[in-house]
Amino acid sequence: xxxGEENVRRLDYEAKVTGRANYLADMxxxxxxxxxxxxxxxxxxxxxRINAANALKVPGVVAVITRDDILKxxxxxxxxxxxxxxxxxxxxxxxxxxxxxxxxxxxxxxxxAEEALQRIEVEYEELPAILDVHDALKKGAPxxxxxxxxxxxxxxxxxxxxxxxxxxxxxxxxxxKGDVEKGFAESDYIFEDTFTLPATQHSFLETHACIxxxxxxxxxxxxxxxxxxxxxxxxxxxxxxxxxxxxxxxVPYLGGGYGxxxxxxxxxxxxxxxxxxxxxxxxxxxxxxVFYTITKHAAVIKMKTGVKKDGTLVAxxxxxxxxxxxxxxxxxxxxxxxxxxxxxxxxxPHVKIxxxxxxxxxxxxxxxxxxxxxxxxxxxxxxxxxxxxxxHMDPLEIRLKNGYEEGNEFVTGEKLTGIGLKPxxxxxxxxxxxxxxxxxxxxxxxxxxxxxxxxxxxxxxxxTPSVSSAVVKLNEDGSATIYAGTIEMGQGSETxxxxxxxxxxxxxxxxxxxxxxxxDAVPYDLTTSSSRSTFHMGKAVQLAAEDIKNQLKQxxxxxxxxxxxxVEFVEGRIRLPETTLDYKEVLFKRFGMQGGTLVGQGHVKxxxxxxxxxxxxxxxxxxxxxxxxxxVDCETGKIKLLKYATAVDVGKAINPLxxxxxxxxxxxxxxxxALFEEIVxxxxxxxxxxxxxxxxxxxxxxxxxxxxxxxxxPHKEGPxxxxxxxxxxxxxxxxxxxxxxxxxxxxxxxxxxxxxxxIFLALEEVGKKP
Amino acid sequence: MDRALEVEARSSLLEVVRExxxxxxxxxxxxxxxxxxxxxxxxxxxxxxxxxxxxDADGCDVLTIEGLGDGKKHHPLQEAxxxxxxxxxxYCTSGFILTAKALLDEFPRPTAEQIKNYIGGNFCRCGCYxxxxxxxxxxxxxxxxxxxxxxxxx
Numbered sequence: 062x063x064x065g066e067e068n069v070r071r072l073d074y075e076a077k078v079t080g081r082a083n084y085l086a087d088m089x090x091x092x093x094x095x096x097x098x099x100x101x102x103x104x105x106x107x108x109x110r111i112n113a114a115n116a117l118k119v120p121g122v123v124a125v126i127t128r129d130d131i132l133k134x135x136x137x138x139x140x141x142x143x144x145x146x147x148x149x150x151x152x153x154x155x156x157x158x159x160x161x162x163x164x165x166x167x168x169x170x171x172x173x174a175e176e177a178l179q180r181i182e183v184e185y186e187e188l189p190a191i192l193d194v195h196d197a198l199k200k201g202a203p204x205x206x207x208x209x210x211x212x213x214x215x216x217x218x219x220x221x222x223x224x225x226x227x228x229x230x231x232x233x234x235x236x237x238k239g240d241v242e243k244g245f246a247e248s249d250y251i252f253e254d255t256f257t258l259p260a261t262q263h264s265f266l267e268t269h270a271c272i273x274x275x276x277x278x279x280x281x282x283x284x285x286x287x288x289x290x291x292x293x294x295x296x297x298x299x300x301x302x303x304x305x306x307x308x309x310x311x312v313p314y315l316g317g318g319y320g321x322x323x324x325x326x327x328x329x330x331x332x333x334x335x336x337x338x339x340x341x342x343x344x345x346x347x348x349x350x351v352f353y354t355i356t357k358h359a360a361v362i363k364m365k366t367g368v369k370k371d372g373t374l375v376a377x378x379x380x381x382x383x384x385x386x387x388x389x390x391x392x393x394x395x396x397x398x399x400x401x402x403x404x405x406x407x408x409x410p411h412v413k414i415x416x417x418x419x420x421x422x423x424x425x426x427x428x429x430x431x432x433x434x435x436x437x438x439x440x441x442x443x444x445x446x447x448x449x450x451x452x453h454m455d456p457l458e459i460r461l462k463n464g465y466e467e468g469n470e471f472v473t474g475e476k477l478t479g480i481g482l483k484p485x486x487x488x489x490x491x492x493x494x495x496x497x498x499x500x501x502x503x504x505x506x507x508x509x510x511x512x513x514x515x516x517x518x519x520x521x522x523x524x525t526p527s528v529s530s531a532v533v534k535l536n537e538d539g540s541a542t543i544y545a546g547t548i549e550m551g552q553g554s555e556t557x558x559x560x561x562x563x564x565x566x567x568x569x570x571x572x573x574x575x576x577x578x579x580x581d582a583v584p585y586d587l588t589t590s591s592s593r594s595t596f597h598m599g600k601a602v603q604l605a606a607e608d609i610k611n612q613l614k615q616x617x618x619x620x621x622x623x624x625x626x627x628v629e630f631v632e633g634r635i636r637l638p639e640t641t642l643d644y645k646e647v648l649f650k651r652f653g654m655q656g657g658t659l660v661g662q663g664h665v666k667x668x669x670x671x672x673x674x675x676x677x678x679x680x681x682x683x684x685x686x687x688x689x690x691x692x693v694d695c696e697t698g699k700i701k702l703l704k705y706a707t708a709v710d711v712g713k714a715i716n717p718l719x720x721x722x723x724x725x726x727x728x729x730x731x732x733x734x735a736l737f738e739e740i741v742x743x744x745x746x747x748x749x750x751x752x753x754x755x756x757x758x759x760x761x762x763x764x765x766x767x768x769x770x771x772x773x774x775p776h777k778e779g780p781x782x783x784x785x786x787x788x789x790x791x792x793x794x795x796x797x798x799x800x801x802x803x804x805x806x807x808x809x810x811x812x813x814x815x816x817x818x819x820i821f822l823a824l825e826e827v828g829k830k831p
Numbered sequence: 832m833d834r835a836l837e838v839e840a841r842s843s844l845l846e847v848v849r850e851x852x853x854x855x856x857x858x859x860x861x862x863x864x865x866x867x868x869x870x871x872x873x874x875x876x877x878x879x880x881x882x883x884x885x886x887d888a889d890g891c892d893v894l895t896i897e898g899l900g901d902g903k904k905h906h907p908l909q910e911a912x913x914x915x916x917x918x919x920x921x922y923c924t925s926g927f928i929l930t931a932k933a934l935l936d937e938f939p940r941p942t943a944e945q946i947k948n949y950i951g952g953n954f955c956r957c958g959c960y961x962x963x964x965x966x967x968x969x970x971x972x973x974x975x976x977x978x979x980x981x982x983x984x985x
Contacts, residue, residue, distance in 0.1 A: 070913060077921030078909040078928065080856020080896035087855035264956055266860040266868050266922040316858065316922030317956050348861050551920030551957045718916045726919060726958030752861040752954070761951045763960050 063560045063570060064781050069716050071556040072575060073314065073549055083313050085270040085286050086345050093272065094123055096334050096344035097174040098327075099164040099181050100353060101156035104190035104422035104745025105203075108152060108163070108183060115180035116166060121173030124338035125181070126165040128153040131333060136279075141296050143324045144219055145231070145389040146210035148425075150300070150329045155188065157205055157387035158424050159746050160353025167334040167342045190422040190745050194361060194382045197229040197419045205229055205387060205420035213299055217526050218669070222393045229420040231385050232393035234400040236414040238472050244376025244411025248367025252448055256440040258795075258813045259739040260359040260384065262352055263429060264757055267316025269326045269354060270345040273335035281332055282309045288322040288548050289588035294580050296325045297332060312578040315550035319730070320428035321355050322550070323590050324391060352750035356740060357429035358383040358395055358418070362440035364403070367411075372452050372459045376411035379403040381437060383426070385418035390427040392418035398522065399433030401678060404472045405441035406482050406520035407463040412472050422745055428590060430730065434521045435792045439813060442517035442796030446803060456516055456800060457490050465520065465684075475676050479784065481710030481774035482684040486518050488770045489688035492706030499690065509695045512703070513805025517793035518686035522679030523785060524591040526667050530584035531601035533562055535609050535659040537652070539633070539644040540572040543602060546586030547594045548578055552787055553719040554594050558602045560715050561780050565606035567633030568644075584662075592785030595715065596681055597665045599780035604663030612659050613647055620650045681776050681784045685709040687728065687793035691801040698821030700802060702732060702762075705794070708770035712784030717771060724769035724790040731794025733758040739814050838885040845869045845880035848895060856896035856925040860954070867953030870926035871895055877933045879952075896925035899932065908932055911966035919957035927953050931967045941971055 063069055076082035113125040131139040131150050139153060140146035151162045164181050168174035191197045191205065209224050224231050245251055272284040281301060287293045290310035298305045315322060327344050335342040346354060360383050367376035381399045385392030400416030416433075429435075449456045465471075467480045490496075499512040532544040543562055547554045555575040563570050576582060586598060614628045617635060629636040634643055648657055667680035690704040707728045714720045737756040741749045749755045769790070775782025799810050808823035838847050848854050848871065857880055860868030864882040871880045872894040900906040908928050911917070918924045927950060934941060934949040941949070946967050955963065 071916075073921065074913045074918070075905075077918055077924050078896075078905065078912050079900070080854070080925045082921055083855075084858070084922065086859065087849075265920070266858065266866060266954065266956055267920070315920060317920045319956070348863075551918075553919070722916050722919055722957070722959060722962065725961055729958030729960065730956070751863055752865045753863060757866075757954050757956065758958070758960075759951055759954060760947050760960050760964075763947070763964075767961055 064564045064715050065713065065717060067717055069556060069560065069570070069718070071553055072559055072570070073555055084267055084316050085272065085284055085313055086267065088272060088284060088313065090272055090274060090341040093341045093343050094167040094169055094338055095171040095174050096165055096167045096331055096342045097178055098162050098330065098344070098350065099178045101152065101159060101161040101163055103156060103185055103187055104159050104192065105155065105157060105188040106185035107155050107188060109186055110184040111164065112182040113164060116177035119168070119173050119177040119180060121169040122166060122177045123169065123340060124167040124334050125177065126151060126330065126333045126337060130337065136302055137333065138300055138302060140210050141300050141325060141329060142212070142389055143292060143391050144215065144222065144393045145224065146212055147206050148388045150333050158353070158422050160350065160424055161387065162330060165330045165334050167338045191229065192421060192423065192742065192745050194384050194419045194421060197421050202229060205422065218524060219393055231389045231418040231420050232396040234397045234416040236400050236412060236472060239411035241376050241378050241411045241413040245367045248375045249370045250451065251365065251367045252444060252451070253365045254444050254447060254811065256362045256364070256443055256811045258360050258436055258439055260426060261357045261734055261738040262740055262755060263319040263321030263355070264755070265317030265319060265321060268346040268348060268351050269322065271327045271331040272341060272343040273328070273331040274341040275332065275336040279303055280307045282311070283328055283332060284311045284313065285328050286315055286322055287312055288318045288550060288590050289324065290578055290580050291546060291585055292588060293325050293328055297328060300329050301332060310580045312548050315548055318548070318550035319430045320432065320590055323428050323588060326354055348752065349750040352740065352747050353424045356386065356424050356426045358385060358392065358426040358433070358436060360384070360436040362437065364440045364444050366444060366448065368448055370452070372454045372462055374407050374409045374463045377404055377409050378413045381416040383418045383436065384421050384423065386421060386423040386425040388425040390425045392426060395428070395433040399437045401472065401522055402434045402520055403437040403441060405438070406465045406518055406684065408465065408469055423742065424747070430727065430788045431791045432591065432788065434519060435734065435795070438517065438519045438792045439795050442793065443799055443811065446515070446800040447809065457486065457495055460486055460516065460518055464518065471678065473676060473678050475678060477682060479681055479712070479774060479776040480684055481772045482518060482520070484772045484774070485684055485686040485708035485710055486516065488708040488772060489686045489706040490516060492768050492770060493688045493690050493704055495688065510692050511695060511805040512690065512692045513801045513803065514688065514690050515797045515800025515804055516686065516688045517796035517800060519789065519792040521683040521788065521792065523593045523596070523681060524587070525678065525680045526669050527587040527593060527597060529586045529597035529601045529665045531598060531605045531663045532584055533602060533605040533609055533661045535644060537645065537648050537656050537658070539568065541566060541568050543573065543575045544583045545575065545598050545602060546578055546583045547598045548589040550589065552723060553716060557595055557599060557715050557719065561599050561602050562606045565603050566609060567630060592683060592787040592789065594785065595783050596779045596785045597667070599783060601663040601665045603780045605661040608661035608663060609659050612661065613644065616647055616651045681779065683785065683789040685789035685793060687790065687797040689797040689801040691798060691805055693802060693805045693820060695806060695824060698817040698824060700736065700815060700817060700820060702764040702798065704764050704766045706768040706770060707790040708772050709786050709789045710772045710774050710784065711786050712776040712779045713773055713782035714771045715781060715783050720771050720786060721769040723786050725767045727788065727790035728767055728794055729758050731791040732762065734813065735795035735798045736814050840886060842885045843881055844871065844883040844885045844888050847885040848880060848893070854895045854897050858922050860922070865952070867926040867930065868923050870929050870953065872929050872933055875933060875936060877930045894929065896928060899928065907970045908966065911969045915962045915966040915969065917959050917962040917966040919959060923953060923955045927955065927963055934967070935971060939971065
């Protein structure tokens with residue numbers, strides 16, 4: 062019916078193309094005040110004194126929050142954070158990065174709030190700042206956090222994670238398989254390389270924002286730009302010491318998320334201000350403030366790999382140092398995911414991986430589409446080509462030789478299922494005519510331009526264990542309403558969920574509505590991230606729709622006296638031996654009037670063990686590959702992406718256009734990460750927190766073709782075989798391009814982004830400049 | 832529609848359109864005239880409304896996304912954006928559609944290169960550039976009569 066069809070019109074489109082879709086910044090609440098945040102000018106300093114008295118004198122100011130307010134209020138626990146409680150609503154003793162919130166102001170007008178910020182007097186004592194992961198690890202380095210508070214209830218997959226006491230190591234994840242020293246001894250060649258990536262920013266066009274309302278009874282209502290409202294609800298419940306039932310989080314459409322809107326951001330301070338002001342308060346971050354709020358982890362990755370002469374991988378030792386900034390945020394999980402995948406999508410018998418998230422005096426780093434894997438894949442996919450070149454092997458061949466296949470053992474020892482890696486690798490190779498030398502053309506051979514091709518692939522896990530629940534209501538006219546906690550942030554989840562319910566119930570999309578997210582109405586969902594919604598929430602919706610069908614069947618059995626085995630669902634109607642019934646008729650029969658509702662429930666819970674009790678790291682695996690064709694100007698080092706092909710094992714494409722959008726969109730974001738994007742620091746100051754100096758991919762940067770290829774290897778537990786795909790296509794882009802640059806001009810770029818000047822200097826070094 | 836407004840000297844056109852007129856289709860993205868999310872058409876030309884003073888638009892025709900289409904039917908660009916999947920989160924969409932309208936008003940039969948250059952000042956972080964190009968090309972091929980020229984300004 063509507064699964065896998067091409068002409069599905071997304072449910073959110075009409076509102077979006079007419080400008081009528083409501084985003085948070087478009088909303089106003091009666092009596093709403095405007096909040097602003099005073100931020101630290103120093104990367105590391107002790108706060109000696111704060112005096113906000115003059116701020117309160119600014120006409121229109123209704124509330125100011127400093128450490129004095131949150132420390133002496135018994136109704137507030139100022140410490141929070143998704144893994145460790147190392148963040149505070151505003152700084153209490155020290156500021157730990159430039160842009161760290163120091164105070165908040167709410168005023169009737171935005172201008173008054175801005176004016177009041179200027180009147181807050183803060184006396185700082187500057188402290189030595191740690192601006193580099195290597196400095197952070199030195200003996201005797203100043204500590205960012207002396208003590209770490211653990212949350213009341215943490216994530217199941219991070220229950221064992223603790224910081225390393227007396228150091229700046231926020232997380233040290235270790236993975237051991239076989240005997241790596243024995244593996245190196247058995248290897249014919251050993252390769253040792255170091256790769257780096259800078260911090261980057263998600264750069265959603267919609268900045269973080271929040272409206273908070275605290276009513277007389279202490280009930281908190283928050284409208285937020287969050288990707289995980291239930292986590293925000295838990296955190297607010299802990300901070301403000303009220304049951305979760307007293308916290309309501311409502312999320313409108315998001316103007317992009319990409320991982321940058323998970324976990325509390327501006328909500329705790331907005332609620333504190335609203336509570337003090339006794340009026341609703343809205344805070345919308347400026348573009349600059351977003352750069353101080355969340356970033357992607359910069360990383361330094363040392364990789365040592367032993368191989369046989371024939372290209373068989375034997376051993377790998379890897380150290381991943383992730384710069385997590387001043388607060389843990391979700392860095393511990395990023396370190397874990399980076400660690401799991403540092404061996405790549407390859408069978409390697411001996412593996413030793415140490416992946417660490419490390420505190421520094423920089424803005425916090427957290428989730429970013431690819432979640433630690435785009436960091437490790439930059440290293441393993443670049444080194445794969447270094448190995449191939451040294452062995453005179455084809456980069457495609459060495460990947461196919463070592464790549465995971467169905468049933469192989471993952472580095473953790475578990476059996477891999479649903480592994481469409483090789484079809485993806487082969488598909489992208491075909492798409493860019495792998496093996497065909499583009500330089501043989503006369504005009505290319507005789508110019509300063511050289512062309513090359515590169516390939517890269519990946520594996521990633523989704524957050525496991527996790528929970529998604531959904532409710533589907535069948536209304537009295539036979540239409541259906543979906544209650545699901547998945548956030549529509551552009552990925553098309555509303556439409557996908559409606560397609561799944563529609564298929565299961567036989568109800569057309571025009572008769573299905575998705576409620577939108579309100580934690581008081583929709584059942585629990587862990588998060589809209591980790592590419593998990595289609596698989597988890599999709600399945601929950603499918604189960605809820607099945608529940609409705611079972612109820613309908615029971616009603617027919619009871620009311621019409623038909624045996625259950627004679628009741629058949631056919632295209633939205635119920636076929637009985639003698640007649641066919643509409644849902645509407647069945648509901649009428651059940652309730653005795655044109656009224657009443659059937660409520661179906663669906664719950665999905667993924668576990669860390671499979672049916673045989675063996676360990677499972679991921680409910681499903683992401684597999685994908687990318688291939689790039691580039692042209693390099695040897696005179697200037699300028700690189701032009703000519704063509705990019707991206708293939709992803711989607712399981713089953715429920716909305717093929719939506720899948721292709723995700724693939725091409727992630728590839729374009731990956732292009733930005735590969736070629737331009739980089740947060741530049743100078744003594745801890747972000748010197749490019751804006752879209753003039755932080756360069757995003759624009760229409761003019763597009764290659765002639767980006768070809769998204771959907772590989773469908775149905776997953777036995779996904780809805781109709783579907784898997785999640787949101788992150789996959791981003792991960793291979795940077796190494797695929799770097800490998801293509803090497804193929805074109807023979808220089809190896811080990812530090813992202815791949816800028817013209819780096820290629821230019823490398824060409825000079827190898828004497829290849831014309 | 833014609834509308835007389837009293838505005839503060841320092842207010843941007845975007846603030847006035849969003850806050851005083853309640854037309855929130857245009858978004859604030861970068862606040863420095865580079866991302867295109869706030870694009871409006873002033874006398875038919877695309878401007879970054881975040882960086883134009885409202886008083887400078889005095890007496891001008893201002894077209895917002897809400898004023899596109901004839902109230903009953905979507906503008907062909909709106910239809911094409913939906914057909915080709917030229918949006919995901921939708922935050923950049925009003926800016927892209929208005930820029931594309933200005934392009935097609937100026938160059939009814941643009942080349943691919945012209946399209947790329949004209950929309951070069953609009954960002955789509957979800958990465959729908961390919962689909963946006965396809966949608967604009969589709970509308971550019973339509974017969975003249977199906978591309979309405981004059982819209983009621985927001």
